[in-house]
Amino acid sequence: MKLLHIDASAQGERSDSRALGRYFIEQLQEQGLDLETGCLDLAREFRRPHRVDIPGYPVLGQVNRQKVRFLTSRGADPRPSSLMAWMDALNPARRAAFAFIGVQDPLCLDAQPLQFAHPEARSEALARAR
Structure with missing residues (x-):
């Protein structure tokens, strides 16, 4: 399973949404799912141009x-x-x-x-x- 994990909270490690995101991913992994995870942190990366890849493919286009x-x-x-x-x-x-x-x-x-x-x-x- 491919998963793009996007964080957007400016609160860093104090963020509840970041903690819940990590919890959700951990739960999927504990269920034995084979995850390919790409991460995008908008709070840190939004000012720099970036490309997010998941198995060499850019995350672009229709979903x-x-x-x-x-x-x-x-x-x-x-x-x-x-x-x-x-x-x-x-x-x-x-x-x-x-x-x-x-x-x-x-x-x-x-x-x-x-x-x-x-x-x-x-x-x-x-x-x-x-």
């Missing part, structure tokens, strides 16, 4: 035959049932951007709320994501 999974974390809780739902700019933008390159029905896993939550709500959000 309409690929399964796409998004794992994100957020400080607040913009889920549709919450008071902050109006602040959800990420999901509509993500759907539009990836639909443009051919991604159909991506699976979105959002761990929220984290930073601006009581410790219990934060623990529950991380447990839901896992």
